[in-house]
Amino acid sequence: MMDKADYILRAEYVVTMDGEAGEPVFRDGAVAVKDGTIAGVGPEADIEKRFGIGRAGQDRTGAGADWGDGRLKVILPGFVNTHTHAPMVFLRGLADDLPLKEWLEKHVWPMEDKWLGPEFINDATELACLEMLKAGVTTYNDMYFFEGDAAGAVARLGMRAVLGAGIVDFPTRVAKNTDEYFERAEEFIGRFLGEELITPSIAPHAPYTCGPEGQKRAALMAEKYDIPVHMHLSETKWEVGEIQRLYGKRPVDFLDGLGVLTSRVIAAHCVWLDDGEIEILAKRGVSVSHCAESNLKLASGFAPAAKMLRAGVKITLGTDGAASNNDLNILGEMGTASKLQKTVSGDPTAMDARSVVRMATRWGAEALGLGGRTGSISEGKSADLVMLDLDKPHLTPIYNIYSHLVHSARPSDVQHVMVAGRPVIKDGRLTNADEREILEKARMWGKRISQESVSKQVL
Ligand SMILES: [Zn+2]
Structure with a gap:
């Protein structure tokens, strides 16, 4: 038959x-x-x-x-973009040519404080999904706020996404304190657990913005619901110094000491690692989202991706948010990552093309716990x-x-x-929505944001 x-x-x-x-x-x-x-x-x-x-x-x-x-x-x-903040497409090109800390504290966070809300998230996520789908990305791993509103846009456009409820130690428009962040995250996870296209995750932002209590609670919540943990880790030299100052350890050692590094974790950046930390990431099965272009643009440094790969760490590729890239073009990211690692490692055979395609597809899906569902053309997927x-x-x-x-x-x-x-x-x-309408809405937001910025002299 x-x-x-x-x-x-x-x-x-x-x-x-x-x-x-x-x-x-x-x-x-x-x-x-x-x-x-x-x-x-x-x-x-x-x-x-x-x-x-x-x-x-x-x-x-x-x-x-x-x-x-x-x-x-x-x-x-379909490609898998393993680290982004999709709604940040509305901050694309808003404040370039700045160091990460100043960029975040003086521009991104004040802007987010003013504008973030369900409508912003919905409209910006539509634009981000449109940009990613047109670049062949079928799955993306997000970390932001109001992810429930992002989910609506993702579903409407028919994309697949892992949406991470962001956790930080300070108040934002989302929550006043740690308890409230976790309550909201748990409610979000409960709503989307078991969905076909949306996978909820928990996203303790970074060791310097989410301390020991938040990190441990996030790990427990991930365990409870069997979901991924999405975080930034060792992105800048400043972060390493800050974590050493606060806790007397380098970031990977600090998190490992808390017992939160597991194979559920997908850690973005991992630029500043010593050999011992690379070994820990490999041993704990932590996956890394290598964001070469964001690191280049913010002068964060050169992640030792080829070295991590040799040590057995699963390397995947992320664009990061459009505000630090400034696009969500995973094909561009593949070329940059490959060329950069060849030069950084002094080895033209490093990050060969087939390995890079694997990072942008199957390994990305596996890092997100979706390896059984997507990431390769295999029967049953x-x-x-x-x-x-x-x-x-x-x-x-x-x-x-x-x-x-x-x-x-x-x-x-x-x-x-x-x-x-x-x-x-x-x-x-x-196919599922009107592209012109999405672009028109985005231009309108751009106008509102830039008028506000000029009057406040942020730009
Ligand atoms: Zn990021």
Whole structure:
């Protein structure tokens, strides 16, 4: 008897990143999708035979036909952006050319204090999701406030996200004190636990903004609900000095002493680590979100990503918020991370293209606890897929598809994107909402924010 599929997607290259199968790339490959799940992947002829769907267009839903005949195209797993603050797209380019501490304390935090609220979060998240989907990102890992309002926008646009309820030791518009932060976080987690596209997480901001009590409570809450912990860690030299001053230890040693470093933790940045700290991260199974462009822009330093990789730390890639990047372009991040690590480690073989694609896909999903659901084109996983158009001058000719993905491809090459088998970008355009409306709303917010800033002379 024939296996069943709703439709078949074809491409000249199918880059699977399937770890158990040895990450095969199929030339003239095909992916069969059934009920939003990958039902089969392999050479086109084998898949057509197995599912009994040929080129004559017997696709039951038509979604497969929308993706065309696959000539000069590549299908790959949707990218995973493992560290961002999506709503910060509204602060893009607002206060550049400043050190992290001054940028946060004098610009970002006062702005957030003035503007953050459900409407801001909804409108900004829509813009961020639009930007990410158009760059082939199907899953992102967020840390911010009012994540319940972000979830609405994410669901409407059909994206997948891990949304982290931010915890800090000081009052903000979200909460007055630690108890209130945790009450709100727990309520948020309860609301979204078990959802298909939204995974709640807990996000103790950083060791210098969320002290021992908050860190320990966050770890316990993560344990209780079986969810990820998302934090910043050892981002700047200042942070290392501050934690040493406060607790007499370096940041990783300090957190490890609290017992909060586990395989649930995804730690963004990890720029300033000594060898002992790298060893601890590897031993505890902590995943790192390497944010090369944000670190470069804020002059935070060069994360020892290649070294961590050699020590066995799972490295994934994040854009960080758009205010410190200034975009959510994971393809750009892949190229930057690879080139930067080659120079930093003095080794041109470091961070090879295939490893970088793995970091931006399967490893990202695994770091978020979503490895069984997304991150590779494997039978049984969700059909979170991206198709890139290779019929471009900067992608011609092709010798090594991984090299092109890391060093040559751009978001404008992304043609189609689907999440859980549902098309979210078709021919480069959003399917679930009006792009112009999202941009119009964002421009309106920009006007309001800049008028306020000028009158207060923040800019
Ligand atoms: Zn960040």
